[in-house]
Amino acid sequence: MSGSSGLVGSAFCKALESQGGEALRLVRRSPNREAGEFLWNPATKECDLTGIGRLDGVIHLAGKSVADHRWNDANKKELRDSRILGSEILVDELLKLEEKPKVLISASAVGIYGNRGDELLEEGSSKGDDFLSVLCQDWEKATHKAKEGGIRVANARIGLVLSKSGGALKKMLLPFKFGLGGRLGSGKQWMSWITLDDLVRVLFFALETETLEGPFNAVAPNPRTNLQFTKDLGRVLGRPTIFPVPAFMLRLIFGEIADWLLLVSQRVDSKVLRESGFTFDSVELEDGFRKVLAK
Ligand SMILES: NC(=O)c1ccc[n+]([C@@H]2O[C@H](COP(=O)([O-])OP(=O)(O)OC[C@H]3O[C@@H](n4cnc5c(N)ncnc54)[C@H](OP(=O)(O)O)[C@@H]3O)[C@@H](O)[C@H]2O)c1
Numbered sequence: 058m059s060g061s062s063g064l065v066g067s068a069f070c071k072a073l074e075s076q077g078g079e080a081l082r083l084v085r086r087s088p089n090r091e092a093g094e095f096l097w098n099p100a101t102k103e104c105d106l107t108g109i110g111r112l113d114g115v116i117h118l119a120g121k122s123v124a125d126h127r128w129n130d131a132n133k134k135e136l137r138d139s140r141i142l143g144s145e146i147l148v149d150e151l152l153k154l155e156e157k158p159k160v161l162i163s164a165s166a167v168g169i170y171g172n173r174g175d176e177l178l179e180e181g182s183s184k185g186d187d188f189l190s191v192l193c194q195d196w197e198k199a200t201h202k203a204k205e206g207g208i209r210v211a212n213a214r215i216g217l218v219l220s221k222s223g224g225a226l227k228k229m230l231l232p233f234k235f236g237l238g239g240r241l242g243s244g245k246q247w248m249s250w251i252t253l254d255d256l257v258r259v260l261f262f263a264l265e266t267e268t269l270e271g272p273f274n275a276v277a278p279n280p281r282t283n284l285q286f287t288k289d290l291g292r293v294l295g296r297p298t299i300f301p302v303p304a305f306m307l308r309l310i311f312g313e314i315a316d317w318l319l320l321v322s323q324r325v326d327s328k329v330l331r332e333s334g335f336t337f338d339s340v341e342l343e344d345g346f347r348k349v350l351a352k
Contacts, residue, residue: 059083059097059147060118060164064223065215065256069116072257081109083119083147097150099143100135104150112158114264115151117200119143120164123189124225127312137192144199152206160209162263163200167216167249167276169193172321175247179328180214180272189317197272209270211263216249216276216325218256219349226349229290238291239300241307244284247324249276252339252349262335273329280324281342293346 060066061082070080081093083104088094090108097104099119121139126132144163151157170178171185184190197212204210219226232238251259259275281289291298307315327335339345 058116058118059143060120063118064220064253065164065218065260066116066118068220068253068257069118069260072261081112097143097147099139099146102142102146104146106150106154109154111156112154114160114162115147115158116260116264117144117147117161117163120196124314124318128188128314133188137195140192140196141199144196145202148200148203151203151208157206157208160211160264161200161203162211162213162260163197165193165197165212165214165272167214167274167323167325168317168321169197169214169272170323170325172316173324174322175324178274178323178325180274187317188313209267211269212272213259213263213275214272214325215256216251216274216280216323218253219250219345220253221350221352224253230294233290233294233296233298236296237300238287238296238298239302240284240287240298241302242283242304242320244282244287244301246283246320246322247280248283248286249274249280249323249325250286250342250345251275251277251337252345254348254352255337255339255345258338259330259335262330262333266333266335269329269333271329273333274325274327275330276325276327277337277342277345278327278331278340279342286342289343290346293343293350 058080061070073080083097084094085098088096121135168189169184171187171190184194200210218224263269287298307319339348
């Protein structure tokens with residue numbers, strides 16, 4: 058696994074290990090081989106899988122956080138390199154293995170569709186041409202070479218992951234708990250979400266489902282508009298949500314990120330997962346919030 062220290066990776070490893078499975082981790086620091094760690098670093102183009110042995114599957118989640126800094130040319134390059142160069146070097150090393158893994162599950166994001174208003178987006182829908190969308194397209198493409206070695210490749214187009222221990226929801230909780238929550242911009246933008254627990258289940262499902270190949274949307278069945286999302290969260294927390302934040306203020310504070318992470322509208326349908334027989338534990342957002350906040 059790459060990105061094993063992150064929100065999704067650490068939850069997946071914990072679940073795998075609690076079931077008696079073994080997670081081997083790609084790390085960017087000096088690896089502890091006895092603990093199943095292997096060195097890789099997209100920035101230095103290093104990846105050393107020597108002695109890794111048989112792998113049932115590879116989960117590739119690594120990528121510099123898109124939300125932690127205002128975007129500029131330098132960190133846009135890091136956002137791209139960490140994902141695209143990272144995928145290229147990982148795939149090259151996987152193809153060199155004597156015993157190749159059966160499957161590579163690689164992260165992608167619903168950002169691939171761009172800003173799409175009320176349109177319902179399926180895996181076959183057209184893609185955007187903004188920075189994040191092109192990044193996701195190139196990220197997915199960089200994994201395709203693995204197919205040449207007979208590896209099944211599935212690209213999880215992940216939506217907003219809900220957890221109280223990390224990601225966007227953790228950042229929202231404090232203002233909402235103080236009664237300072239409110240819609241962002243018009244509040245009409247669609248948010249396609251998934252609970253962290255369901256995403257971990259999706260990753261197991263993708264590993265085990267041999268017919269699942271290519272891109273699939275990893276989002277719960279019922280996306281909500283930002284206004285609905287705000288009200289659902291306020292209701293679950295028992296707090297008012299009367300402080301809207303206008304779009305111009307978001308742009309002033311966050312720069313370009315405001316348009317592409319906070320105001321962007323993506324109403325995404327997880328058609329491939331549904332048709333493959335996956336069932337979500339959290340189907341409605343309010344129930345999802347209750348489960349996530351109770352953990
Ligand atoms: N969370 C969401 O809402 C969401 C939504 C859509 C898509 N995704 C995608 O899903 C993946 C996992 O998400 P997450 O929330 O678990 O992300 P995360 O918590 O930010 O973790 C990502 C991991 O990537 C590795 N990483 C960070 N900077 C890196 C760099 N410059 N080069 C190489 N690796 C780097 C780190 O792992 P190590 O330190 O162990 O190397 C980090 O723990 C990410 O690629 C993310 O873009 C997430």
